[in-house]
Amino acid sequence: MSQQVGITKKMCMLSNAIRKHLSRSPIRQEVEEVTGANGWIIAYLCDNEEREVYQRDLEREFGINRSTTSKMLARMEASGLVRRVKVFADDRLKRIVLTEKSKQLAEKIRADNLLTEQKLLQGFTAEEIRQFEDYMQRMLKNISE
Secondary structure, eight states, X not given: OHHHHHHHXXXXXXXXXXXXXXXXXXXXXXXXXXXXXXXXXHHHHHHTTTSOOBHHHHHHHHTOOHHHHHHHHHHHHHTTSEEEXXXXXXXXXXXXXXXXXXXXXXXXXXXXXXXXXXXXXXXXXXXXXXXHHHHHHHHHHHHHO
């Protein structure tokens, strides 16, 4: 049992270390309103520009609840990073779109995210990375059930 508690503690420590690393990154310091989570959302929206993305898509993709997502999008909208656009067919739905401001930042954010991931995975083999991704997916499934 203590090993399992140790894994949970280390995962929390890793999550906090990643968050701190991202907050110290040059792009995040360049633009105050781009937090780590905002950067991932901008990158996701940029990668999915060819399709309509809604709040529920972000909730599912990032494993965050409706309230948190709504607050995050409201802050991003106030900062001029995204716009919520009503959908003609359904007034309840609002499509999330990038602004010109966030489009200009997207490549920098994507490069920053890639550098962070490379730093995290330094010294791991391709097989270890594949296994780790599998382990994380299984853990996410376990905790979600």
